Amino acid sequence: MTTDLSDATPARLTGGRGPRPGEPLWILHGPGVDDRFVGADLHVRTAEEMLWEVLHAAGYQRIVFSGYRDAVYFRDDTSRNLTRGPGAEPQPRRRNAMRRFSGPFGDAMLLSEPPPQPRRPSAATDTERLRMLDGIMVDPAISSAVVVPNADTWFENIQPDMRRPLAEMLGRWSAGGTGGDNVCVLLFSKPDLTSIVNFLHDQRYLPQFTDKLAALATRRSGRAVGHLGFPDETELGALVHGTRLRHGLRIEDWTALPHVLRVMVAQEVPVKTWEPVLRRMAGRAALSVEVLRERGMAEVAVADARDVWRKLDEMVGMTAVKTFLTRHRYVLEAGMALRARGLDADAEPAALHLTFTGNPGTGKTVVARMVGELYRDLGLLRRGHVIEAKVEDLVSPTGDTARLTSARVRDALDGVLFIDEAYRLSEDPLGLGTQAIDVLLTEMENNRERLVVIIAGYADRIDDFLATNQGLSGRFPRGNRLVFPDYTPAELHEILLGQLRRRGLTCADDLVTALRTITEALYRTRAADFANARTMRELAAEISTEWAGRTRLTRDGEISPATAADVPEHYRPYLAEQQPLDQVLAELDQLTGLQAVKDTMRELAAVLELRKLQEEDPGRVAAPHMLFLGSPGTGKTTVAELMGKAFAALGLLYRGHVVVTTRADLVGEYVGQTAPKTRAKVLEALDGVLLIDEAYELAGEGNDFGSEAVAELITLMEQHRGRLVVIAAGYPDRMDEFVRSNSGVLSRAERLHFADYTLKELRSIFVGMVEAMGYTYEPTVPARAVRWLEHNRDQMARQGREFANARTVRNLVAAVERRLAVRVLKLPAEQRRAQARHVLAVDVPDPEAS
Amino acid sequence: MSGRKRIYVDEGEWNRLRQEAGKLAELKRDVPRMVERIRAQTQADIESSMREVDQRHARFEQAMTQLSEHTREVERETARRMRENNDRLHREITAQGEQLRAETSEALRQQQETLTRAVDRERQERERKQSEINARIDALRADQDRAERIAREYVADAQLLRDQVAQYPHDRYLPGRVAPLEARLSTLVSNVNSGLGAQSLTAAQELVQSLSELRLDLERLDQEWRACRMAAERDLVRMRELMAQNEKIDLRGRVPAGAPAELPDVDHWSRGALTRLATEVDSLLAQVRDDAQPMTTEALLAVVDTVPEYEQRLETVVTQAVTAMQAAQLRTNLAELIADALDHHHHYQVTTAGFASEDQREAFLAKSVHHVSGSEIVIEVEPGERVDGPPLVRLHNFDADGASEAERSARTKSIHRNVLEHSGIDLRSTEEYAEPDDRKRDIEPLIARGAPVSTTPRTDEPRARRRA
Known part of the structure; x- marks a missing residue:
């Protein structure tokens, strides 16, 4: 049996584009099985006619069809006669006359014929159908093909008592119990072989046959399964030309015809729908995308058919991508x-599957589309469309993974x-992703000429992913790896301005x-x-929103350009002028006491500046x-704020808040709340300082969630290295213990010791605070305050409690203010104003009374 | 499992078809030809019979010259009028033959009445004349010699008339009437010879009168008999001719499609009923014609009365033949529809077909083969149990590898449907035997000429006689 393809x-x-020698089954499936087909000869055929011609061209002498209405029927006399015995066929039927027999009145039919009845399904039973088909299939003398156009219905509606014999018969055929090269062609409307296998499995009476089909699904060689999808450009082109020649269909623009055909293909509409549409169009309108759209036949939009390379050239940056694709194209063309x-002769065809590595928003999806178009233009793929899949689209926690992946x-x-x-497939703790990978590999093998897979993600994780599976690494060779570097600031700027231009905005210079x-x-x-370009796109959208809100453009109003005022609020910190380091350090100097802290900080700033000088890439410091x-109230928060500013001034933190x-x-409080809570705070502090007061409180006991917060925190610190400074504050002794138990990042942290304030420093803090609040005071007030503070410090020490330093001072100031208020409000109204800002010694509480 | 299916054709449906087709069985009557044939076969008989009568009249007229004057006076007028009667009868019979009137026996009765009335009138006339003569003779009675001479003349007349009477088959017509008259004549002759003539005059007168009346009666009866015989003969001959004319059935223009060139034979299709009927008519005709043992007038009249019945029987025979043909045609029709159903829906193809023993009156057999599976079905359509009953259809399934009952029942269903769709005949079937009849598998020997026919016994009598 030859497998020459017919017109x-x-x-x-x-x-499988034809029956395969030695394989008694040829399965055809897909939405096209009941469509009409246009051959190279521009002829439109039904599926049955098409199959007849294909089988006839393949050398089958007898081609038999089996349907629901007619158990067995033929489409040609030869096949029919081969199924019948020798001898003349009866004459065609005439009214009131017999065709075969003759009686005393010759061929007269005395029985009066009633009016014709509506056609009913054949009364032939499945038993007969099966015996007939079996007889044909096992006959070695005549090479025969049995075509079952609606196999779904056929298998579903077989008489219950005939199911076992049918299963037995199919089993026998599958095992080679057929004559010669006889083949049974089964047409399923199911989209893929897996669905057919599932369907047959659900029928429950064909286990052996189902297994056989499942085996066909995984078989690497020998295509016994063909797919009939929606018409492609070639076929629709033939249909258009056929309609043009036969019915005078005009083409609006010949140069646009390839694009029109692509639009038609993208609609995924069968030929049987296109045929009448085009025929109606003939003589009324010329074929164009616009006319198709008017008729509701171009609902799926298709990007214009500009050359892939031109499109690529127009893209910002992407030098590496452009170079790779150009080279890849030459490789493929040379191979062809x-x-x-x-x-x-023996060389493997160049691999088509690609790996894209790089950050989000670096244009991977766009380039994947271009690769699809490139492959289609090179004739390597028929459609070249891109289906994007996330891991969630492939893996199902409910055991549906194989089906989901296959469907994709x-x-x-x-x-x-x-x-x-893609690597998230192998990182799935439940192992469901592995199943998806297996299905994917099988499908890639089975559909070698129909499927190109591009996997994308971060480079290092892609490496790990490919290393987990030999099959994967074989299919995604290193040479097919395309690295998408982050856009440079200049490119990002260009992309952003381009986005704004596309939104119709003009940008003021500022x-x-x-x-x-x-x-x-x-x-x-x-x-x-x-997220690179994606971030630019989002930023452009936000600027556009701000601009619209600000300018309140009316229909007829003048369009004003977008200005710096339209920069969204959360991007403004990037614009904030940084205080110079000197200024920050000067601010530090103004703080009372804290000499050790001030010294350490100056040294640290100097070291960091030195590091920046040493590094080639200052960004890495x-x-x-x-x-x-230190104890509470020793100025830790204040210093932390200055520290943030200092780092910002040094360029080590972007914001320094x-x-x-x-x-x-x-x-x-509950399981699962801690990590998000921690993450939220970290993100809030990103590019600045996260100050955790009494950090050792996190080290709880037993099943406390505190340790979870610590773990999350450490992860995030690693992840956002360089963008976050964590400052853990607290009593020295407890902090030591905490740091030891959570060895890691914090153990290498810089330590700043905040000593308790001396009485002199406390006095000066008190005076500073009162003055800062705009009060004047009697000369005896500071001394009285110091007395109170000293008494309080001693009292706390006696009670084993910590003296709160500046915080106690602040409390004292607040108490002084309350007492002042009570005293002043007792004065006659006219005196009150004059006394409102003057603190008297009586306003300072008596130490003994506190 | 049912190897053989027996399919019944609904009887009502079947009768409807049969009635439609019954119009074909009309008798053929070629009247001019029939008249010609009757004339040819009966004219000679009529002529010879009439000649016989004429000769007898002539002989009587000759004899009359020797009669005494007084007797001759009475007989002369009678003889003339009787001859006129006879001539009229002759004319009537001839005309009757040409008109082919159906009501023969009625005509015969009218003739008899006419004749009887004429003879009665004649008798009254003769009695009147006789009494005149008697009065004249009474006047001479005193003269002994003259009386004796007259007596001798009457005896001579009596002897003459006795000779004339003897020429009629009087024993057949009026048995026992002649012998007493003969005895009286002998006595008279011996009395006259003994010289007692004058005393015997009255007795001699009476004897002549009796013999004369007897001859008149005989003449009437003879005329009656001859008319009856001629009518019976002619009716039977006509009957035979009608049979001859309907020996073949001419269906040209009466059936939908062309009938075969050779006209079908009624006797063949009626299985000899026509021959049997003809033999009956022939033997009756021979009896009518048998002069050696002539039939009585009553018997002849009875024959005449029977003839319409024969005609009806002939009609029945022809109907029977046409019905049989039609049944044969319908058997092929049914087989055709079944073969169609088997072919179209089940891919069984007819390989061999024909009537059993090449006899169209027998069962029709067709063998169909499923070439892919090798299964075979023999369709057998048998004539009905009665000749006009519906046919019986049997299907003999010879399955290659034993089909299931479901398959067979589906096939039967398909056949029913196809037959119903194409003919309106609703076939119902019942299972007959579990296994097919192996003798029916190879139908070649069954349909060969001369093969023994194993038909079920059937009656040839139609269920109801119908007029076409």
Whole structure:
């Protein structure tokens, strides 16, 4: 049996395009099984006619069909006669006359014929059907093909008592119990072989046959399964030309015809729908995308058919991508040229599957689409569309993974399956992803000519992923890896301005400048998940929103450009002028006491500046995490704020703000609350300082969630290295214990010791506070305050409690203020104002009374 | 499992078809030809019979010259009028034959009445004349010699008339009437010879009168008999001719499609009923014609009365033949529909077919083969148990590898449906035997000429006689 393809074979018949020698089954499936087909000869055929021609061209002498209405029927006399005995056929039927027999009145039919009845299904039973088909299949004398056009219905509706014999018969055929090269062609409307296998499995009476089909599904060689999808460009082109020649259909623009055909293909509409549409169009309108759209036949939009390369050239940056694709194209073209001349006899065809590594927003999806178009233009894929899949689209926690993955693959057939963060498949703790990988590998093998897979994600994780599976690494060779670097600040700036232009906005110079600053800052502070162009797109959208809200453009109003005022609030910190280090240190100097702290901080600033000088990439120098050790009220928060400013001034933190937290801010009450709570605070503190007061409170006992907060915190500190400074504050002794028990990042933290204030310092703090509040005071007031503070400090020490230093001073000031208020309000009204800002000694509480 | 299916054709449906087709069985009557044939076969008889009568009249007229004057006076007028009667009868019979009137026996009765009335009138006339003569003779009675001479003349007349009477088959017509008259004549002759003539005059007168009346009676009866015989003969001959004319059935233009060139034979299709009927008519005709043992007038009249019945029987025979043909045709029709159903829906193809023993009156057999599986079905359509009863259909399933009962029942269902769709005949079937009849598998020998026919016994009598 030859497998020469006839003119009738449609291009969309993929996979097994004809019966295979030695294989008694040829399965055809897909939405096209009941469509009409246009062959290379521009003829439109029904599925049965098409199959007849294909089988006839393949050398089958007898082609038999079996349907629901007619158990067995023929489409040609030869097949019919081969199924009948020798001898003349009866004459065609005449009214009132017999065809075969003759009686005393010759061929007269005396029985009067009633009016014709509506056609009913054949009364032939499944038993007979099976015996007939079996007889044909086992006959070695005549090479025969049995076609079952609606196999779904056929298997579903077989008489219950005939199920066992049918199963037995199919089993016998599958085991080679057929005559010669006889073949049974089964047409299923199911989209893929897996669905057929599932369908047959659900029928429950065909276990052996189901297994056989399942085996066909996984078999690497020998295509016994063909797919009939929706018509492709070749076939629709033939239909258009056929309609043009036969019915005078005009083409609006010949140069646009390829695009029109692509639009038609994208609609995924069968030929049987297109045929009447085009015929009606003939003589009324010329074929164009617009006319198709008017008729509701172009609902799926297709990007214009501009050349892939031109599109690529227009994209910002992407030099590496452009270089790779150009080279990849030459590799593929060379491979095809060599194959066409038969010079690559044993060489594996160039691999088409690709790996894209890089951060989000670096244009991977866009480039995947281009690769699809490139492959289609090269004739390597029929459609070249891109189906994007996330891990969630492939893996199902309810045991549906194989089906989900297969379904995705079906959608992507003849195009590209783009799997973002593919490594998450192998990182799945339940192992469901592994199942998806297996299905994927099988499908990639089975659909070698119909499926291109592109996996994308972070480079290091992709490496790990490919290393987990030999099959994977074989299919995604290193040479097919395309690295998407982050966009440079200049590219980001260009992309952002381009986005704004596309939104119809003109940018004032100040905005352009501001955006340059912002893009530079974003680039500098970017983390591993920096979303590159996507962030630019989002920023452009936000600017656009701000601009609209500000300018309140009316329909007829004048369009004013976007300005720096339109920069969204949360991007403004990037624009904030940084205080110079000197200024920050001067501020530090003004603090009372804390000499050791001031000294350490100056040294630290100097060291960091030195590091920046030493490093080639100053961006790699990171601000250190710190431990502030000291009693309450010794100025830790104040120093932390200055520290943030100092790091910002040094360029080590972008914002330098301080987020003060305690255990309550980080630890949740219930399972699962802690990590998000911690993460939220960290994100709030990103590019600044996270101050955790009494950090040792996190080290709870037993099943406390505090340890979870610590673990999460450590992870995030690692992840956002360089963008976050964590300062743990607290009593020195307890802090030591905490740091020891959570060895890690904090153990290397810089330690700053905050000594308790001396009485002199306390006095000066008190005076500073009162003055800062705008009060004047009697000369005896400070001394009286110091007396009170001293008494309080001694009292606390006696009670074994910590003296709160500046905080106690602040409390004292507050108490003084209350007493002042009570005293002044007792004065006659006219005197009150004059006394309102003057503190008397009586306003300071008596130490003995506290 | 049922190897053989027996399919019944609904009887009501069957009768409807049969009635439609019954119009074909009309008798053929070629009247001019029939008249010609009757004339040819009966004219000679009529002529010879009439000649006989004429000769007898002539002989009587000759004899009359020797009669005494007084007797001759009475007989002369009678003889003339009787001859006129006879001539009229002759004319009537001839005309009757040409008109082919159906009511023969009625005509005969009218003739008899006419004749009887004429003879009665004649008798009254003769009695009147006789009494005139008697009065004249009474006047001479005193003269002994003249009386004796007259007596001798009457005896001579009596002897003459006795000779004339003897020419009629009087023993057949009026048995026992002649012998007493003969005895009286002998006595008279011996009395006259003994010289007692004058005393015997009255007795001699009476004897002549009796013999004369007897001859008149005989003449009437003879005329009656001859008319009856001629009518019976002619009716039977007509009957035979009608049979001859309907020996073949001419269906041209009466059936939907062309009938075969050779006209079908009624006797063949009626299985000899026509021959049997003809033999009956022939033997009756021979009896009528048998002069050696002539039939009585009553018997002849009875024959005449029977003839319409024969005609009806002939009609029945022809109907029977047409019905049989039609049944044979319907058997092929049914087989055709079944073969169609088997072919169209089940891919059984007819390989061999024909009537058992090549006799169209027998069962029709068709063998159909499923070439892929090798299964075979023999369709057998048998004539009904009565000749006009519906046919019986049997299907003999010879399955290659034993089909299931479900398959057979589906096939039967399909056949029913196809037959119903194409003919309106509703076949119902019942299971007959579990296994097919192996003798029916190879139908070639069954349909060969001369094969023994194993038909079920059937009655040839139609269930109800119908007029076409």
